[in-house]
Amino acid sequence: MNAARPSTLSVWLQAARPKTLLIGVAPVTIGLGVAWADGSWDLRVAAMTLACGLLVQVLANLINDYYDWKKGADGPERLGPPRVTQMGWVSPGAMRAAILALSLLIAAGGWWLSRRGGAPILLLTGASLLFAYLYTGGPYPLGYHGIADGFAFLFFGPVAAGATYYLQTDLFPPHLVVAGSAPGFYSAALLSVNNLRDREGDARSGKRTPAVRFGERFMRFEYTACLVGALACAVAFALMTRRPACLGALAALAVALPALRLVYTPAAGARLNAALGMTSLSSTLFAILLTAGYLFT
16 A cells, blocks of 8 residues: 655655755856856846756656656665655656656756857757656666766766856856866765665666666765765866865865765665765755855955
């Protein structure tokens, strides 16, 4: 029997997975903050860029919810938060309708932004929609074959930050690629925690995630490497821009340390859900501190 259905608002909030949305905010924050400091700012473009970034993350979550249910990957024994399609709280038809509506909304936002950024923004919008679908949908779902981490790094890292800056300035400088790579590392770290938590269930359902293919030790190394990579980006960005205050972003590590301890805890299981939230929060704090260091020096 499924648990009692929460309110409609609560159901759709769970489907959107609010804790993961901070990952989508971080690269946009960096792109907008650096552009503002560099003297270029359009509030309407900034608002639409942020909205599209958040909606792409929500879309990926809804598609994941639907296709994991369809492929039988979400079972009653899962350790993560409830998935609304699997629980029967949202019908498959209603989820497909929500996915279509959200895709059209993102496409419309991308078209509006393309009036400012031209064809590259249209191409990026299309690529983002395609990745959101291919993560768990299509004939060769990336998440089921252990190759989604690299795409997450790109789309929620240097691509998102660089496109945000480009829409404000018409430029795509190398230091934005470096700064934008930090939230990309955080995005990959988030996936590594998710895959570590679900390793046993994914193995039973046939998902060949990195945790299934390479084991827990590898996932712990990947998570650690992603955090180190993000911090290295802060150092490189500070050196490239000659703004040492950007090193304040290193303080975000304090938020990630409890998550790191959980990742290294044997058989942490459902406790890794807390590590997901702490990793997302650390990514947002990192983006704010890096941007503030650039703005006020």
